[in-house]
């Protein structure tokens with residue numbers, strides 16, 4: 001008999017999540033039946049979407065949602081022999097018994113010297129988000145200028161690096177001087193701390209006086225109101241996330257930038273990375289290729305211990321992470 005530790009939600013989030021919204025529970029798991037496997041979590045991902053989804057689709061007492069890299073430690077399913085590593089959407093739990101539905105094996109030929117945690121980051125969902133936002137939504141072209149915010153995070157740091165691979169000028173904004181220094185290390189052409197610049201408009205103009213062809217928006221809210229005014233004619237905007245409003249308790253209202261969009265003939269498209277799921281195997285190979293060539297860095301912010309998953313999640317929402325926030329169980 002295996003005991004699974006789980007983090008359950010004591011109530012749906014309201015405003016900024018609190019430590020008291022979570023409770024550690026222990027569950028006795030049954031032995032896996034025919035066709036079933038027993039998974040043991042190795043790395044657990046903490047992501048901004050969990051803040052949103054858990055406000056409306058998770059009930060009090062449910063295990064907190066989320067993905068993990070886990071190892072099959074018992075198997076009655078020939079598709080997933082013991083020792084197989086998978087990406088599993090089974091939430092914040094140390095052990096899981098399941099029938100294999102929805103388990104995604106780690107891509108074949110994963111190099112020995114690359115941490116499996118990257119399957120939750122640069123070589124996983126956030127990396128794919130960056131790639132699809134750039135290629136499928138923005139259609140970014142060599143020589144163009146791209147702006148990305150939350151640029152030192154999981155998605156943003158990959159966005160900037162792919163844009164450099166494609167021969168573009170990249171401007172990034174982030175919330176601390178240490179993050180700005182990291183962006184410069186990654187080869188960003190310009191980077192600034194949006195919390196200390198004074199005038200965001202001036203910072204954007206200084207970084208690219210001729211404006212921006214493309215804007216990869218992870219933040220939304222007032223930042224985007226200002227950034228939109230700095231777009232070039234026929235600029236394109238990929239609306240990836242809107243983290244500045246995820247903890248708001250009142251609905252968003254204007255400003256309404258439609259006149260600027262009309263005059264500048266701007267195109268703006270929201271997207272979910274899951275739209276291009278059929279391309280994932282090929283796309284993950286491309287991301288891994290860049291990693292192996294040294295063109296892509298998969299920086300991570302690792303928190304140790306299952307007991308610290310809520311703290312890692314709250315820390316990510318507060319902006320404590322440089323790179324992908326992950327928990328090593």
Ligand SMILES: NC(=O)C1=CN([C@@H]2O[C@H](COP(=O)(O)OP(=O)(O)OC[C@H]3O[C@@H](n4cnc5c(N)ncnc54)[C@H](OP(=O)(O)O)[C@@H]3O)[C@@H](O)[C@H]2O)C=CC1
Nearest residue numbers: 048153154155174175218240241242243244271272273319
């Ligand atoms: N559309 C899609 O398919 C997907 C969308 N996303 C979205 O992409 C965005 C980035 O996600 P991800 O890379 O995983 O997370 P990050 O690793 O970037 O971590 C979140 C970061 O957001 C920034 N942030 C937090 N609060 C605010 C705020 N009020 N204003 C401005 N910035 C804030 C912080 O960085 P800083 O210190 O710079 O403020 C923090 O480090 C999110 O909006 C997320 O929802 C993610 C995956 C898929």
Ligand SMILES: CCCCC/C=C\CC(=O)/C=C/C=C/C=C/[C@@H](O)CCCC(=O)O
Nearest residue numbers: 048049052065066067089090125240241273
């Ligand atoms: C499914 C997330 C919907 C929230 C949309 C809000 C903001 C954009 C964003 O952050 C999107 C994230 C998309 C994440 C997709 C994750 C899937 O690959 C796995 C999710 C399954 C799970 O955690 O149980």
